[in-house]
Amino acid sequence: MSNAAQLDRRAVRGRAVRVGDLAIGDGMPVAVIGGQDARWLSLRGHHGGIPADEVICRARAGWDGPLLVEPFSAADLDAIARHADGVVVGAAWMQDFALVRAVARLGLPVIVQRGRAATLEEWLAIVDYCVAEGNDLVVLCESGSRTPLEGVPLDLTLMRAARERSGRPVIASIGGGDGGADDGVLAAAAVAAGADGLLLDPGAPPAVVIAAHEAATVLAPLVRPEAPATLAEARAAIDRVDAALATLLERRVALAGTIQRLKPVGGFQGRDMERERRLVAAMACRAPRLGEERLAPVMNAVIEAGLRLAEAERGDARLRSHGSPDHA
Numbered sequence: 001m002s003n004a005a006q007l008d009r010r011a012v013r014g015r016a017v018r019v020g021d022l023a024i025g026d027g028m029p030v031a032v033i034g035g036q037d038a039r040w041l042s043l044r045g046h047h048g049g050i051p052a053d054e055v056i057c058r059a060r061a062g063w064d065g066p067l068l069v070e071p072f073s074a075a076d077l078d079a080i081a082r083h084a085d086g087v088v089v090g091a092a093w094m095q096d097f098a099l100v101r102a103v104a105r106l107g108l109p110v111i112v113q114r115g116r117a118a119t120l121e122e123w124l125a126i127v128d129y130c131v132a133e134g135n136d137l138v139v140l141c142e143s144g145s146r147t148p149l150e151g152v153p154l155d156l157t158l159m160r161a162a163r164e165r166s167g168r169p170v171i172a173s174i175g176g177g178d179g180g181a182d183d184g185v186l187a188a189a190a191v192a193a194g195a196d197g198l199l200l201d202p203g204a205p206p207a208v209v210i211a212a213h214e215a216a217t218v219l220a221p222l223v224r225p226e227a228p229a230t231l232a233e234a235r236a237a238i239d240r241v242d243a244a245l246a247t248l249l250e251r252r253v254a255l256a257g258t259i260q261r262l263k264p265v266g267g268f269q270g271r272d273m274e275r276e277r278r279l280v281a282a283m284a285c286r287a288p289r290l291g292e293e294r295l296a297p298v299m300n301a302v303i304e305a306g307l308r309l310a311e312a313e314r315g316d317a318r319l320r321s322h323g324s325p326d327h328a
């Protein structure tokens with residue numbers, strides 16, 4: 001990836017929006033709303049039939065963390081101000097300017113979903129409405145276009161442009177309520193495109209939540225360089241890189257195991273030092289600061305761990321096929 005293609009996370013740092021104790025747009029990590037980082041709740045389904053206080057208090061009872069609420073109408077706003085940490089202006093309400101203004105006046109962070117047919121200009125204009133009411137705590141949420149598809153038809157180019165043009169955090173609404181986002185592809189695409197957060201449908205099943213967190217944790221460090229300023233931030237950033245590294249190591253060890261089964265002579269006996277030298281040289285091109293000399297012992301340890309595991313697993317398989325020693 002070229003430097004130009006890399007996202008400058010620092011540019012957004014000053015614009016981070018805090019929802020409860022969750023910072024959205026603070027570089028990293030990518031926030032998962034509807035997952036472990038924050039919950040949200042829509043009052044639209046109730047059509048004002050159940051008092052907002054009651055619905056929000058029920059959600060609050062089981063959740064101490066950041067809570068965002070989407071109103072059904074302006075009548076819900078007092079209850080939202082009492083119990084919520086932020087407000088979601090749903091896509092269908094984006095151009096209800098009176099509602100947007102009233103929401104902004106609460107002074108809580110506002111997540112503005114893009115209306116299904118709204119242009120970039122129309123979407124960004126809503127930020128101005130909020131700012132005009134004295135509320136600068138705005139996050140933009142891309143939530144898909146009109147084309148009816150099974151998943152959310154996200155416009156990630158538009159999301160990127162919104163981030164660049166507004167200088168504000170952007171998140172992507174990836175759905176999941178119908179189970180459609182559990183392969184993590186949409187979450188990964190949104191993270192790669194620079195989303196500061198992912199918004200899952202309330203009630204998204206655990207597989208969807210896990211896939212979103214995986215994209216946020218494992219993919220983000222690969223596609224976004226970080227510039228931590230404090231020890232705690234730097235350690236958190238290293239933890240994210242280690243999560244990605246561990247995922248790749250686990251994958252590597254599985255592949256190395258397959259190779260040992262496919263080779264005429266596998267394991268330590270069939271070691272190929274020339275192949276190892278070549279793979280270290282290729283890796284050094286991607287890790288020039290470490291270089292071949294420093295990488296070689298690292299990869300030697302990785303390769304030997306893989307060979308030891310492959311031999312142990314082969315031994316286990318043999319034992320299983322011949323019966324355990326106790327029964328031999």
Ligand SMILES: O=C(O)C(=O)C[C@]1(C(=O)O)C=C[C@@H](O)C=C1
Nearest residue numbers: 256259271272273275276303306
């Ligand atoms: O490529 C192979 O032949 C392997 O067995 C895999 C592998 C590796 O883990 O990358 C392991 C041992 C060999 O010495 C070389 C490479």
